[in-house]
Amino acid sequence: MRLIGKTAIVxxxxxxxxxxxxxxxxxxxxxxxxxxxxxxxGRQVVQEIADQGGRAVFVQVDVASEDSVRDMVRQAAEAYGGIDVLVNNAGITLFKPLLEATLEDWDAVMNIDLRGVFLCSKYVAAEMTKRGAGAIVNISSNHAKATLPDTELYAAAKAGVNGLTRSMALSLGKSGIRVNAICPGFTDTPHYRAWLESQGNAREIEQEVAWLHAGSRIASPSDIGKLAIYLASDEAEMVTGAEIVIDGGLSARLYHSRLC
Ligand SMILES: NC(=O)c1ccc[n+]([C@@H]2O[C@H](COP(=O)([O-])OP(=O)(O)OC[C@H]3O[C@@H](n4cnc5c(N)ncnc54)[C@H](O)[C@@H]3O)[C@@H](O)[C@H]2O)c1
Structure with a gap:
């Protein structure tokens, strides 16, 4: 029970x-x-947690909207007397060739993936500062570090998240707030499944993706959750400003070829 007594916004x-x-x-x-x-x-997840004996409440938020974020933070702080942990996870993934990407595409990705992290962190950090303690965990991506063709918008937003993480860690450290980024690789989510199914040869790609990983499997959401628990807990007291890749060895490989 490493997070007992803590209130966490995810x-x-x-x-x-x-x-x-x-x-x-x-x-x-x-x-x-x-x-x-x-x-x-959101309500379904709250119910699932309650069924397992846990405590959760749903608050509707659009992380791209300042009014909505301000409202969410006010509701949470009033209900629980403060916020101990913020996980900036909300995000969209849009891969589009540079020459086809529109300004609307750019704004959509930046507004949710980067502005959302800025807004939620700003309003939650103001609450955490009052109590002189807190942990912020940003869900970035391995695309912040190494990427692929046609991912400019997403890679730029996630590199921005890592930059925000470093600076916030330095700015907020004296207020007792730690800020870290998790950079997941392939993770088995509805978004990943939809991408797989859109590929035509989904089963072949699934096997290829698994082969790229040291343990022949991609991450599950609970693998990411377990790392987030550590970063959110008091055990990580000395960990701040870090970018932790969790990709099952995907990025440890020098190059990818089955022939040599
Ligand atoms: N799935 C992966 O392989 C993978 C890998 C690396 C990083 N990530 C990152 O992890 C995070 C979650 O990804 P996922 O695959 O679980 O995505 P997902 O699409 O399955 O879920 C995203 C969630 O965010 C919510 N959301 C979208 N826009 C929002 C907004 N404006 N305000 C509030 N909530 C909003 C959606 O309703 C949904 O519940 C994202 O930041 C993504 O970039 C995912």
């Missing part, structure tokens, strides 16, 4: 990685604020 917790983090946090005793856009998804 954005985008309606499905995928955010859902996995919310469920793992509740198992460790946290009261989880399932803060997400789609009410039905």
């Amino acid at each position: 954005t985008g917790a309606g499905r995928g990685i955010g859902r996995g983090i919310a469920i793992e946090f509740a198992k460790e005793g946290a009261t989880v604020i399932v803060a997400t856009l789609v009410e039905e998804e």
Whole structure:
């Protein structure tokens, strides 16, 4: 029970990685604020946590909207007397060739993936500062470090998240707030499944992706949740400003070829 007595906001917790983090946090005793856009998804996760004996509430939020974020933070702080942990997880993934990407595409990715992290961190850090303690965990991506063709928008947003993480860690350290980034690789979420199914040869790609990993499997949302627990807990007192890759060895390989 490493998060007992802690109140944690997890954005985008309606499905995928955010859902996995919310469920793992509740198992460790946290009261989880399932803060997400789609009410039905959020309420389902709250119910799932309650069924397992945990504590969670749903708060609707659009992380790209300042009014919405301000409102979410006010509700959470009033209900629980403060916020101990923020997980900035909400995000969209849009891969599009540079020459086809529009300004609307750029704004959509930046507004959710980067502005959302800025807004939630700003308003939650103001609450954490009052108590002189807190932990912020940003769900970035391995694309912040090494990427692929046609991923400019997403790679730029996630590299921005890592930059925000480093600077916030330095700015907020004296207020007792730690800030870290998790950089997941392939993770088995509805988004990943949809991408796989859109590929035509889904089964072949699934096997290829598994082969790229040291243990022949991709991460599950609960793998990411377990790392987030550590970063959110008091055990990580000396860990701040870090970018931790969790990709099952994907990025440890020098190059990818089955022939040599
Ligand atoms: N799945 C992967 O392989 C993978 C890998 C690396 C990083 N990530 C990152 O992990 C995070 C979660 O990814 P996922 O695959 O679970 O995605 P997902 O699409 O399965 O879930 C995203 C969640 O965020 C919510 N959301 C979307 N826009 C929102 C908004 N404006 N305000 C509030 N909530 C919003 C959605 O409703 C959904 O509940 C993202 O930041 C993503 O970039 C995912």
